[in-house]
Amino acid sequence: MPLLALTVLTTEWTEGNMALATDEAFEQSHTTGPSAQNEVVGDRRARERETWITQEVPIKILHEDVVESLHEPHCPDPDVYIILPNLMQLKSISDRFTKLASSDSKGQRSGIVVTDPAASSAGATALSTNSAPKLELSANMHGKLRLAIATDDLRIASVWSGLVNPPLDPAHITQDRASQLPSERMREAGDDDEAGWAKVRIDGKDWGRVLSVGRLSPKVVACFINETALVLYVYLPGSWNGEESCLTHLFSAYEYICKIFKE
Incomplete structure (x- = not known):
């Protein structure tokens, strides 16, 4: 099976004792004697550390005709x-909320009894779809983000403030066009x-898996399309050519999925 190797390089500054002396420390030990060398071993100055993360992902080779038919979803x-x-931090709180909601929903399902065998299959499918923990994420154009989860017996939320609503690039959008965007109406x-x-409601487990990219210290811009x-x-x-790389991930809101199935 073909494999795609993805390698990400991250750079961070750390403090602590150095296992090996640097060139500067080596020269210092020769000029000042053995006593200075002992001091170098305990050097706790900040050092730059590079971390390489490589993952091999199984892939499928697509035909040219199939590739031409692929496109990003229009939103x-x-x-x-x-x-x-x-x-x-966001992942830690999200996982905690999801775990609490899962425990609460399992307790409720333990009291459900299916009396009609013919309906047991459909009932199980409905339960597996609707009982999955749904996180409610919401934000406004005043730098606030809210993460919440609600069940029949539980309602908890966490709010961040002072976040940044990034300005739009004037090179890609005119001022007249910008004034007509939904985001400007929300800002008012x-x-x-x-x-x-x-607001959007999404699967908590899928959200937690995507947030694992936080180990790479990225900057993430979240675009909310209400419900x-x-x-x-x-x-x-820190990509290989020194430029930022951008990955895009789309979550379909639970309300939107239900609307499609009803239609």
Whole structure:
């Protein structure tokens, strides 16, 4: 099976004792004597450390005709766009919320009894679809992000403030066009006005898996399309050519999926 090797290089500054002396320390030990060499071993100055992460991914080779038919999904203009906070912190809270909701939903399902054998299969399918924990993510154009989860017996939320709503690139959009975007209408709403919040409900486990990219310290811009979709633009620093690489991930909102099936 063909494999695709993905390699990501990250650079960070760390503090701590150096196992090996640097060239500067080696020269210092020869000029000042053995006593200085002992001091060098305990050097706790900040050092630059590179981390290489390589993963081999099984892939399928597509025919040219199939490739030509592929395209990115067409989405409406986002209602809210915001830079997410620290992804590892966000993942920790998201996983905790999902675990609490899973425990609560399992307790409720333990009391369900199916009396009609003919309906047991359909009932099991409905339960597996609807009982999966759904995280509610919402944000506004005033730098606020809210993560919440709700069940019949549980309602918890965590709010971040002071985040950045990045400005649009004037090279790609005119001022007249920008003034007509949904995000500008949402910006006009008050800071605490619920009408200015865009919301989506997504699968908590899928969300947690995507947030694992936080180990690479990326910058992530989240675009909210109210009750329709959440689009993440993940900018990875330190690519091989020194330029930022961007990955795109789309979550379909639970409300939008239900609407499609009803139609």
